[in-house]
Amino acid sequence: MTRKIRLGAFLPGGGQHIASWRHPDQPADGAVNFDFHRQLAQTAERGLFDAYFLADGLAASVGGTSEGGPARVAGFEPVTLFAALAPLTTHLGFIATASTTYEEPYNTARKFASLDLISQGRAGWNVVTTATEAAARNFNLDRQFPHAYRYKRAAEHVEVVRKLWDSFEDDIFIRDKASGDFYDRDKLHPADHKGEHFKVQGPLNVPRSPQGHPVIVQAGQSEDGRALAAATAEVIFTAHQHLSTAQEFYRDIKSRARELGRNPDHILIMPGVAPFVGRTDEEAREKYDALTSLIRDEDGVSLLNGLTGGTLDLTGYDLDAPLPPAPPTEGMKSRQALIRQIADENDFTIRQLFQWVATARGHYTIVGSVSRIADVLQEWFENEGADGFNILPPWLPTGLNDFVDLVIPELQRRGLFRTEYEGRTLRENLGLPFPVNRHAAARAAAQAAE
Amino acid sequence: MTRKIRLGAFLPGGGQHIASWRHPDQPADGAVNFDFHRQLAQTAERGLFDAYFLADGLAASVGGTSEGGPARVAGFEPVTLFAALAPLTTHLGFIATASTTYEEPYNTARKFASLDLISQGRAGWNVVTTATEAAARNFNLDRQFPHAYRYKRAAEHVEVVRKLWDSFEDDIFIRDKASGDFYDRDKLHPADHKGEHFKVQGPLNVPRSPQGHPVIVQAGQSEDGRALAAATAEVIFTAHQHLSTAQEFYRDIKSRARELGRNPDHILIMPGVAPFVGRTDEEAREKYDALTSLIRDEDGVSLLNGLTGGTLDLTGYDLDAPLPPAPPTEGMKSRQALIRQIADENDFTIRQLFQWVATARGHYTIVGSVSRIADVLQEWFENEGADGFNILPPWLPTGLNDFVDLVIPELQRRGLFRTEYEGRTLRENLGLPFPVNRHAAARAAAQAAE
Structure with missing residues (x-):
């Protein structure tokens, strides 16, 4: 089987672009x-x-820390939302974010299970601190x-959750109505x-x-984040503006995984990509300009502060001047570095910076025709930049519909993307291995040694 | 409008009776x-x-503490399950249990919101410690x-959650695409x-x-539990074997509420009732005997321990002898007292005790014809014993189907139960008041005073 591009869809109901x-297409109460x-999930599944x-x-994104723009001040909690969407779909996976810092592992393990x-x-769990x-x-x-x-706690939190997920062996249930034997007590295990x-x-x-x-x-890009991801993640969501940095990251993670004894094919690197899709480059550019024109100054300033964990409040600064120097911070180190890199490389003013990141918060924005977008995805996929992509449609539902109706058929024509789901589980579709229950594995190993 | 019986349905997929x-009717993997x-929810809504x-x-119900019997060793987490069922129904409310001891109020507030x-x-939140x-x-x-x-923490936990639920005033959202004004910042409030x-x-x-x-x-029946319920609950789930104790509880709670300045009609007392419904009393008795005959000794012993929070392990005791004396305990005081009361009043052996509580864990079990069951519900409802009932069908789906198809039409004939939903929200159907946002109320009061 040839390697295929994996695709995640980042679909906040309030829209990606702040x-x-x-936008006239998007429900204001999305x-x-x-x-x-429900409509977004079903479109993603059709794609x-x-x-x-x-x-x-x-925390609510308010005042000076509204990363998502005002429309994201409130929304659904992801696990409850995905639970509600699951019965309305049949193949689509659901990757929800949950915190290792502010939840207890028993509760985390349980809601995802x-x-x-x-x-x-x-289901998938996006581990964040x-x-x-x-x-x-x-x-x-x-x-x-x-x-x-936070990262040390995160590593242990994930370890506990995984132990808890192995509490029940897969063949534990007997359910024999005649005898009254419901389950095999030897196949139920504490985490201890x-x-x-x-x-x-x-x-x-x-x-x-x-x-x-x-x-x-996982999505961490700092040193701590990379170490945790290489040790525990199966999918890595990452942000790059250039193939070269994507490649550096890709090779670094795969090499770390190899050193830890993991099969590097079992860690999928998926950079975020925000595509403005046109039938021509000009049409795509018009779509980009139309959205950019809708950003208010105050929302742009708030965005930069939110992106950096509330450590970059530019209220009162001249928006047509360059970015001031950064104070040291404990929060979101890698995000702040990325934002500053974008400003430096492009010689952006504050205004130009927030206009550029308003779409995709540091992820790669592509404005172009279907073939241009497919070319970029193919280049990254075939040159150790990516195993797949998280697609961030700038506005909804149109940005998603455009990708599903225009780009996916092109990727399929090139043999880069599936034409039907390979399996029924998220793991089967991603080509990730089934995690054998540790207790069943230990018993099998003990029996083989006898 | 005449007062109507309110009905909750207690429907654990693994069945109520241990x-x-x-039972041949019930899916062993329920x-x-x-x-x-999904089928149970839709039947409850039909009813x-x-x-x-x-x-x-x-915690998993294992070994000596399996309150629900072996079939309940594992199941869904209630909030995720109800989120999944919500879009598949239109009027049915969903009351999920969550702990004030092992969750943080921000997370509790958020998942229920x-x-x-x-x-x-x-949605409804059954507050437990x-x-x-x-x-x-x-x-x-x-x-x-x-x-x-635990109860002091619970009271504060509920207080914080309610503050958080008033973060947004109901008319906060402007969503004016032309101006870019999304919400009114003055109508967003911290909990502080x-x-x-x-x-x-x-x-x-x-x-x-x-x-x-x-x-x-809420469901606490201890002194601490009653105090918390009278102060904060809108529905109280309670367990009584006799109308007399139900009345004592009913009057006590309503009186406590009145003393706290609450309208006693806004606290609905709903005892649990497990009905074995027959077209005749004999048919109901046959159904009861058929289920009782399926209890294994070890599961009965485990049940009693589970019901008392793991403080009554009778493994090794003579099952045909009376209950030994109780050690002091910090856990589930009111439950242990109730179980002992049942044993004492009926002069039960250990075996007879677990056979009796196997259906409903201390809730009232009625074995009888449709009219006998309707008579009991009517008597309690009309004599300050109950505002409604939580129905615990002993096995599923048949026990639920019997109630919906036989008992509910009889209650409707007597004018005691609705013939269609009164509203779209759980509050509207229960006849509970809409909680005016505290910040909107404060502003209105300030304006009135000017």
């Missing part, structure tokens, strides 16, 4: 409109996307934990975890789904 | 079968039930917090909570649903 809610999300992906934060069971094996001061203040803290601490941050006995009270475990996804 | 999974839950109700625990938004105002040692060991503790501490157990800044990042707040439900 002014997208003002962020809290369940039926609109044979691997998964619907949602970011998340544990439940989503995985409801969807019959289509949550890097805003506003979130810390919603969870009994005056300020957030240091970056390094005692670590630096967590003490969790287990077992979990949700069994494994048809895919074994939800898929583990 | 041996129900062995606890983890999403489609079965015009106010709400689908699910209990919850934060999201469920409420997805269901367009049909979680009283098992097994749960404590899943959340970094060696043993659980004392009873009184600083208490003994929690410090939460807010605002929440989910707006209010059409019913304002999810309905608050």
Whole structure:
């Protein structure tokens, strides 16, 4: 089987571009409109996307820290939203974001296991440490934990969750009505975890789904983030403006994984791409200009602050001057570096910077014809820049419809993308291995040694 | 409008009676079968039930503490399950259980607000403190917090959640595409909570649903539990074997509420009732005997331990002897007292005790014809014993179908139950008031005073 491009769809109901809610095509109430999300999920499934992906934060985006623009001040919690969408779809995966800093592993393990069971094996967990001061203040803290601490806690949190996901062996259930034997007690296992941050006995009270475990996804790009991702992630969501940096990242992660004894093919690198799709380059450019014209200054300033975890408040600065120097920060190091890199490389003023990142928050924006977009995706895919992409349609539903109706057929014509789903679970479609239950594996190993 | 009986349906997919999974009618995998839950929800809605109700625990029911019988060792997490069922129904409410001890108020507020938004105002939160040692060991503790501490924390947790649910005033959203004004910043409010157990800044990042707040439900019957319920609950789920104790409870709660300045009509008392419905009393008795015959000794012993929070392990005792004396315990005081009362009043052996409670765990079991069951419900409803009932069908789907097809028409004939839903939200159907946003109320009061 030839290698195929994997595709995630980043579909916040409030739109990707910070002014997208003002676009005539997009419902102004999209962020809290369940039926609109249903429509997006069904379109993504028609386009044979691997998964619907949602970011998340544990604080309202208000005032000077509104990363998503005002339309994202409120919305659905991702796991409940995806649970509601799961029965309305049949093959689409659902990758929800949840925090290792402000949730307990038993609760994390449980809600994802439940989503995985409801969807019959289509769940993924985007592991984040949550890097805003506003979130810390919603969870009994005056300020957030240091970056390094959050990542250590995250690694242990993921470890505990995975142990809990192996509480039930796959063949534990007997369910013999005649004898009254419901399950095999020897195939139910505690986690018995005692670590630096967590003490969790287990077992979990949700069994494994048809895919074994939800898929583990991560997005950190700092040193701590790369180390965690190489050790634990199966999909990595990443942001690059150039093939060269994407390649550096791709090779670094694959090499780290190899050193840790992992098969590098089992870590899929998926940069974010925001495509303005036209039948011609000119048509695409017109779409870009139309959206950019809808950004208000205050929303642009708020965006830059939100993107950097509330550490870059440019209120009162001359928007037509360059970016001032950065203070040291514990939050979102890699994001701040990326934003500054974009400004430096392009010699942008503050205004030009927020106009550029308003679409995709540091992800790669492509404005062009169908063949131009397909060319870029193909180039990155075939040259160690990407195993697939997270598509961030700038506005909805049109940006998604354009991609599904125009770009996906072109990728299929080039033999780069599936023409039907390969399997029923997210893992099967992504080509990721089934995680054999650790206790079943240990028993099999013991028996083989006898 | 005459007062009507309110009805909740307690529908664990694994069945209510601990041996129900062995019944020929019930799917043996019911606890983890999403489609079965869909069928149950749709039947409850056909029966015009106010709400689908699910209990919850934060530990697997294993070994000596399996309250629900072996078929409930694993299942769905209630909020994700209800989110998935919400779009497949139109009027049915969803009351999910969540813990004030092992979750953070920001997360609690958020998941219920999201469920409420997805269901367009049909969510309820059954507030529990979680009283098992097994749960404590899943959340970094060696043993659980004392009873009184849990209830103090619970009261503050509910207070914080309610503040967060008022973050957005109902008319906050402007969504004017022309001007770019998305919302009125003056109508977004922090919680600014600083208490003994929690410090939460807010605002929440989910707006209010059409019913304002999810309905608050509670079930505690201890002194601490009654005090909390009278102060904060809108629906109380309670367990009584006799009209006399139900009346004592009913009058006590209504009187406490009145003393706290609440309208006692805005606290609905709903005892649990497990009906074995027959066309005749004999047919009902046959159904009861058939289920009882399916209980294994080990599952009966495990049930009693589970019901008392793991503090009554009778393994090794003579099952045909009376119950031994109780040790002091921090967990589930009111439940243990209730179980002992049943044993004492009926002069039960251990075996007879578990056979009797196997159906309904201390709730009232009625074995009889349609008219006998309707008579009991009517008597309690008309004599200050109940405002409604939580129906616990002993096995599924038959026990639910029997109630919907036989008992509900009889209640309707007597004018005691609705013939169509009164409204679209859970509050509207329960006849509970819309909680005016506290900030909007304060502004209105200030304006009136000017």
